[in-house]
Amino acid sequence: MSCRFCNNATVDPSLNRANDLTYSGIGVCLSGTNMFIRSGSDMATSIIITQFDDRKDANVTIGVYDMRFCPECGRKLTENRVGCK
Numbered sequence: 001m002s003c004r005f006c007n008n009a010t011v012d013p014s015l016n017r018a019n020d021l022t023y024s025g026i027g028v029c030l031s032g033t034n035m036f037i038r039s040g041s042d043m044a045t046s047i048i049i050t051q052f053d054d055r056k057d058a059n060v061t062i063g064v065y066d067m068r069f070c071p072e073c074g075r076k077l078t079e080n081r082v083g084c085k
Contacts, residue, residue, distance in 0.1 A: 006070035
């Protein structure tokens with residue numbers, strides 16, 4: 001069984017880059033702030049932090065961390081090609 005946090009078309013043959021985008025909520029944040037793991041859609045598997053901006057009436061990204069390993073299952077995220085090899 002694949003990990004719901006880092007599953008994407010790179011490791012799951014039943015998916016393709018057109019249907020593998022997921023956002024999984026993680027952690028606990030202040031009101032108006034969210035943190036999640038994004039995987040798929042030919043983008044780096046990343047931890048994303050957003051915050052609601054009243055002026056824009058929308059969530060804005062305030063932080064991104066492109067990971068080298070999945071924090072849940074430990075799989076090396078070779079598709080990310082981030083940092084040291």
